[in-house]
Amino acid sequence: MHSSGQTLNGSEIFFECLRRENVEYIFGYPGGSLLKVYETLHEVKDIHHILVRHEQGATHMAEGYARATGKPGVVLVTSGPGATNTVTGIANAYMDSSPIVVFTGQVPSSLIGNDAFQEADIVGITRPITKHNFLVKDVRELAITIRKAFFLATTGRPGPVLVDMPKDILNSSCVFDFPETVDIRGFKPTFKCHINQVEKAAQKIVRAKRPLLYIGGGVISAEASEELRTLAIQQNIPVTMTLQGLGAFPGNHPLSMGMLGMHGTYWANQAVNKCDLLIAVGARFDDRVTGKVDTFAPQAYKIHNDIDPTNVDKNIKVDLPIVGDAKNFLTTLLEVMPENKENREPWLAEINAWREQCPLTYGSEDNALRTEFVIDEVSRQTRGNAVVVTDVGQHQMWTSQFYTFINPRSIITSGGLGTMGFGLPAAIGAAFGIKDRPVVLFCGDGGFMMNVQELVTAVHNKMPVKIFLINNSFLGMVRQWQELFHKEKYSFTDLGDSNPDFVKVAEAFGCKALMADSPNAAKEAIEEALAWNDGPILVDFRVVKKDMVFPMVPAGGSISDMLLARLNPKTMV
Amino acid sequence: MKHIISVLVENKFGSLNRVAAMFSARGFNLESISIGETEDTEISRMTIVTRGEDQIINQVLKQLNRLVDTIKVTDLTRQPHVERELLLMTLKLSKTVQHEIFELITVFKGKVVDIKQKSITIEVIGSPDKINTTIDIFRPYGIKELARSGAVAIHRGE
Ligand SMILES: Cc1ncc(C[n+]2csc(CCOP(=O)(O)OP(=O)(O)O)c2C)c(N)n1
Ligand SMILES: [Mg+2]
Numbered sequence: 163m164h165s166s167g168q169t170l171n172g173s174e175i176f177f178e179c180l181r182r183e184n185v186e187y188i189f190g191y192p193g194g195s196l197l198k199v200y201e202t203l204h205e206v207k208d209i210h211h212i213l214v215r216h217e218q219g220a221t222h223m224a225e226g227y228a229r230a231t232g233k234p235g236v237v238l239v240t241s242g243p244g245a246t247n248t249v250t251g252i253a254n255a256y257m258d259s260s261p262i263v264v265f266t267g268q269v270p271s272s273l274i275g276n277d278a279f280q281e282a283d284i285v286g287i288t289r290p291i292t293k294h295n296f297l298v299k300d301v302r303e304l305a306i307t308i309r310k311a312f313f314l315a316t317t318g319r320p321g322p323v324l325v326d327m328p329k330d331i332l333n334s335s336c337v338f339d340f341p342e343t344v345d346i347r348g349f350k351p352t353f354k355c356h357i358n359q360v361e362k363a364a365q366k367i368v369r370a371k372r373p374l375l376y377i378g379g380g381v382i383s384a385e386a387s388e389e390l391r392t393l394a395i396q397q398n399i400p401v402t403m404t405l406q407g408l409g410a411f412p413g414n415h416p417l418s419m420g421m422l423g424m425h426g427t428y429w430a431n432q433a434v435n436k437c438d439l440l441i442a443v444g445a446r447f448d449d450r451v452t453g454k455v456d457t458f459a460p461q462a463y464k465i466h467n468d469i470d471p472t473n474v475d476k477n478i479k480v481d482l483p484i485v486g487d488a489k490n491f492l493t494t495l496l497e498v499m500p501e502n503k504e505n506r507e508p509w510l511a512e513i514n515a516w517r518e519q520c521p522l523t524y525g526s527e528d529n530a531l532r533t534e535f536v537i538d539e540v541s542r543q544t545r546g547n548a549v550v551v552t553d554v555g556q557h558q559m560w561t562s563q564f565y566t567f568i569n570p571r572s573i574i575t576s577g578g579l580g581t582m583g584f585g586l587p588a589a590i591g592a593a594f595g596i597k598d599r600p601v602v603l604f605c606g607d608g609g610f611m612m613n614v615q616e617l618v619t620a621v622h623n624k625m626p627v628k629i630f631l632i633n634n635s636f637l638g639m640v641r642q643w644q645e646l647f648h649k650e651k652y653s654f655t656d657l658g659d660s661n662p663d664f665v666k667v668a669e670a671f672g673c674k675a676l677m678a679d680s681p682n683a684a685k686e687a688i689e690e691a692l693a694w695n696d697g698p699i700l701v702d703f704r705v706v707k708k709d710m711v712f713p714m715v716p717a718g719g720s721i722s723d724m725l726l727a728r729l730n731p732k733t734m735v
Numbered sequence: 736m737k738h739i740i741s742v743l744v745e746n747k748f749g750s751l752n753r754v755a756a757m758f759s760a761r762g763f764n765l766e767s768i769s770i771g772e773t774e775d776t777e778i779s780r781m782t783i784v785t786r787g788e789d790q791i792i793n794q795v796l797k798q799l800n801r802l803v804d805t806i807k808v809t810d811l812t813r814q815p816h817v818e819r820e821l822l823l824m825t826l827k828l829s830k831t832v833q834h835e836i837f838e839l840i841t842v843f844k845g846k847v848v849d850i851k852q853k854s855i856t857i858e859v860i861g862s863p864d865k866i867n868t869t870i871d872i873f874r875p876y877g878i879k880e881l882a883r884s885g886a887v888a889i890h891r892g893e
Contacts, residue, residue, distance in 0.1 A: 348804055
């Protein structure tokens with residue numbers, strides 16, 4: 163621990179600042195431009211550096227950690243290829259508003275612009291995918307820049323921030339001065355909602371006959387689940403959530419309607435279609451949610467609360483925009499809410515009728531193993547208490563449908579960017595942050611291979627991640643679209659001939675592995691995996707190859723118009 | 736509809752790039768953009784001319800505000816403001832049209848900044864509309880080269 167007023171070099175300042183930002187873990191990978199930093203790191207005992215096996219893995223781990231804990235995730239990589247390898251992870255964090263701070267080494271200041279060895283203009287490259295980024299030009303600017311980076315990443319709508327640090331800056335010294343406060347004149351997010359707008363919202367809510375809460379990840383990052391629950395129950399308003407919003411309201415509560423949108427529940431989408439009041443909180447009317455915008459919630463008066471004003475009136479014109487923090491919005495709303503006089507029972511009955519008409523189901527007549535069963539079973543065995551991480555594809559959508567999320571910060575998934583390869587490193591990152599709940603990963607056989615190298619990181623650090631590999635021998639989600647919309651031309655989506663033996667792969671990494679190919683075997687494997695605590699465990703679930711995620715809104719269609727089942731039952735295998 | 740937006744930004748490397756890149760990334764129309772220091776050397780003023788329906792312009796303003804380097808964003812379009820652009824233009828010069836050219840320069844309140852045997856360089860200052868008209872009128876005489884500064888604009892004082 164150093165104090166202000168001491169003369170320190172750039173590398174020492176770097177760690178001293180991280181210490182003061184309460185950083186526990188750095189996910190990193192060394193290189194030429196960072197030699198001084200790693201030299202200093204050798205003596206640092208209170209901040210743990212986790213050596214990844216690919217810099218993309220580091221960014222996803224940082225995001226998994228951030229999403230699970232609410233604290234910013236930290237990445238440290240070298241210049242050039244180290245920096246460019248982080249691009250996908252940064253873009254992912256940007257799309258899903260996750261607070262991560264990425265530190266990149268850079269070639270010495272004097273060489274910048276000369277096409278020096280391992281030079282990449284990472285500030286230029288990441289400008290459109292960061293909330294903000296910095297190139298440090300003077301060692302005296304390093305501490306304040308790091309302070310600003312953490313402040314920006316975690317304040318207002320969270321997001322990734324990148325700090326590029328030239329080698330000479332890390333080597334040169336100055337008097338250390340850690341600024342206790344930061345003030346950035348161009349960055350003043352609106353936290354407090356306009357009271358008149360909130361009162362107006364309250365008036366609309368008590369008068370609505372068919373209100374619906376449409377909840378996004380903003381409620382989770384604002385830690386406003388408690389307030390949401392009070393509002394929904396007090397006012398008897400059903401709640402539908404986006405993929406990132408799952409867990410903001412308990413999925414086992416009768417007012418929970420699960421997810422809306424492309425693979426949402428039939429009843430949630432019907433409710434959107436019929437509601438007379440839509441209250442969007444911390445959600446951004448993404449196209450996977452709205453389907454065709456002209457027919458989205460056509461009868462509803464729309465209230466939209468979001469911390470980011472650009473989200474308001476972007477995709478959908480709303481009637482009552484309320485810019486501000488979700489927790490502030492919900493708290494104020496509860497304070498000003500008059501007594502409810504509307505009887506909501508007919509509306510809830512209508513919704514329940516849709517629920518009974520088209521429930522979420524899956525085949526079980528044969529003894530075949532289905533993904534839905536695996537997820538259902540994991541949900542049961544963990545009692546909805548796990549931190550669930552997914553990759554991208556069919557298994558991801560089934561997770562949203564069949565895992566019952568009870569608590570916030572329970573789903574960690576790549577929504578906005580849809581990044582295959584996100585799951586494994588994100589699960590490892592989550593496991594670093596959360597020790598008292600099981601961390602469960604559902605991952606496709608395609609996406610698993612995209613960051614498989616991080617198994618090393620999991621094994622080496624004994625991270626007890628349950629890797630539930632949903633092995634359908636296909637790039638399932640693409641296969642589904644090929645079946646439905648591309649004449650069943652399964653072009654380059656069949657992995658059956660080329661997939662490795664996943665159990666052997668895992669074992670080669672030193673990871674415990676099991677295989678299950680029937681519902682009974684799956685049940686036992688899940689029990690064994692959940693009980694296993696000596697590092698990671700992988701279960702290779704050999705599920706049916708050509709299962710389909712339903713219901714589904716075809717791209718660009720209205721969400722009231724869902725495909726409920728396969729068009730051509732012949733293709734079921 | 737055309738909008739003229741004034742943006743105060745941190746006078747830092749990359750600020751212009753962030754704004755220009757945001758326009759292209761979000762597919763917003765960008766007719767002109769100009770930047771220069773203000774009375775405060777830490778702050779630059781950017782003047783942006785763009786076109787779009789109200790909903791788009793609203794997004795433009797919000798996206799500009801969202802950039803960390805922007806300090807203040809003002810849509811001057813519906814407020815009292817002065818808007819000026821500078822045109823520098825070199826024309827072919829010949830005995831036969833010499834007179835007409837000089838007359839037109841007077842009409843447009845232009846100035847001759849350089850004159851050679853076969854060419855004349857003039858400057859004209861005015862609203863972008865006036866600059867458009869100027870160019871149209873001079874075109875038949877043969878424009879060898881022209882440069883426009885893009886609009887700069889400012890609130891009218893009280
Ligand atoms: C990096 C990346 N490349 C391509 C895609 C397109 N894509 C979306 S889902 C999918 C198939 C995923 O297959 P798998 O991992 O086996 O999961 P499944 O759908 O079978 O559950 C593909 C290729 C993507 N989302 N991300
Ligand atoms: Mg698959």
